[in-house]
Amino acid sequence: MRMSKFFASTRARVGLAAVAIAAVLLGVGWYVVRDGSSTGPSGAPPTTASAPVDDSSPAGDGAVNMDGRAPLTGLPVTKALNHPAVTVKVSNTPDAHPQRGLGSADIVFVEPITGATTRLAAIFHSQLPPQVGPVRSLRPMDAPLISPTKGVIANTMADHWVQQYIDRVAGLANLGTLRVPSGTYFIDRTRRAPNHVFAQPARLLELTDRVAPPPPYFSYAGDVAHSSPLSSGRTATSVTVGYGGSATATWRYDGASGRWLRAEKWAAHRLEDGNQVSAQNVIVLHAQRDLSFPQAKSSMTILDLTDASGSLQLFTGGKVVDGHWTKAGVDRPFTFTTTTGKALLLAPGTTWVECALPGMPIQTAAS
Template identity: 65%
Template sequence: MALIAAVVGFVAWRGDGEPGTPVAPAPTSEGPASTGGRAPLTGLPTAGALNRPAITVKVSNTPDAHPQRGIGEADIVFVEPITGGTTRLAAIFHSKLPAQVGPVRSLRPMDAALIGPTKGIIADTMADRWVMEYVDRVADLDDLGTLRVPAGTYRLDDTRRAPNHVFARPDKLLELSDRKAAPTPYFAYSANQEQSTAQRTGERASSVTIGYGGAATATWTYNQGSHRWARAEKWSQHLIENGPQVTADNVVVLTANRDTSFPKAKPTMTILDVFDASGTLRLFTGDKVVAGRWSKGAVNELFRFTTTDGEPLLLTPGTTWVECALTSMAIQTR
């Protein structure tokens, strides 16, 4: 415990509520800077070059972790099922960097495939040793977990109960990392909402519910006034600390099979098969939804989103949430 206290200034925890095990950090890589005057993770015009790496923060999403801090400024958020009725967020920041993000929780194996394409920084409260070793080995990421950084990189909030009391400080993470390059654009974007694939070829939709089970079941509802989608969980609207409800310009509901290739994974751990794989998706943009397909090669390769006819799927410029669901989970669109 003395070692942990020396690293973060207090006591940080890995995902299970126990001290994590340090593992050698991943190697660095270079990538292209943002080009064309548009932010690579939103497709929105930007006044200047965003020549900094993307920062991903693993965020707890249990009811007692709410309200979350900082996630409203994320460019992309992946929602990951981790056990029955529980999800966790992987929030990717690049265009904007909030002062704090959290509560921070542990890595999961599928983070390698979801976040590896950013070739940036990831913040977490470590994980079981086999998970850390796997992510370090296969993902092109600079993992600055709680046991790998100096005191002050993460903040402990004594008004929150453990384990939902650890918050990342993106500015400190940037200072520590030798990653400097901006990420490659993660998705393909249209020039505006009217030219997005969903608006051009989709059908009307007003809501979508993702049946994760228990309190984690989530519903997105279209707001005609803002032309955005608003998120709620089974027990409450999804609210940001001292702020509004979570909203997004694009909502992608991606379905995948269960990955059973990790012999050390507990039977209760949900891992989606999202590399060297393919599946179906639904894209919600504006007041419409369009069906499509996803495919992905190696861990650090980008997803490819297409229509059912194989044409590129164009999102509207803006923020995107990707709900990652098992094929067995019910998806209801209205």
């Protein structure tokens, strides 16, 4: 979408949610997944239970049948996830650490926003922690990244032209801090401004008229062994994304847990609960800079993700495979394939996507 679409804005679609949804969300706070690796608000592993999942009917591209699975992780679920996804824009500057609630996210996008600074767009659906943050402002690239979820986005607003753009083109309920009743967001007085605002996902869902769960964001194999990296990739035990300064991120594969562990320039990326950020899948997505926004300051980084394409690497289970992405309109989903044109299949589980610009050094090691 280009600048001609800025000159109209739409009002955020706000209303009262169904009482039943609010009761479930407030009373439960998270949903159970069957792999045992996810945690509830307390940090303890959730209880597991048997639930029939049909893995015998994969889609034509080899992806697992998503019936009975969480749409944003591909993990089997024991409860229906009949509510929208909530995305929270999270500050990632050193003074914003330790962050709260990120360990419950299904998908996290790492967005370069200025030189050597990143911000996170964390998507929550299979688990809804009580609080997430610190919350920060929107960026134009949030529209193409998050619109495919068709859910709610939490933020501390943005420049007027950015708000206009998001409202105009994104299929999201934009529930920024100035658009909701007092008390919807939590102010933590022990934190310094501007990193003192925290979103409360369940309260946000009470304020939207949206009820539909998100469509699947990725395609998944039935298990790690059948994922694209394990099927056709090469060995990789670490990858470093050179954002610059303290934002530079390194992921290392931990064979004991079968997960990738994140560190930033100076130390392990640890959350408020003491746990290190981890993921089943890590995607390094390469995108060009979008220069079509004349209102943007020269220091603002915006990725070109609409009517665009690029390369990627998918890291899963100690392996990496090269791939390709394409995307049409803002609301349209990405298409992810291997370099041979086959569907890119992730392992069921959480996914972090590191968005990289041309010229950012990407270093991969195999030992």
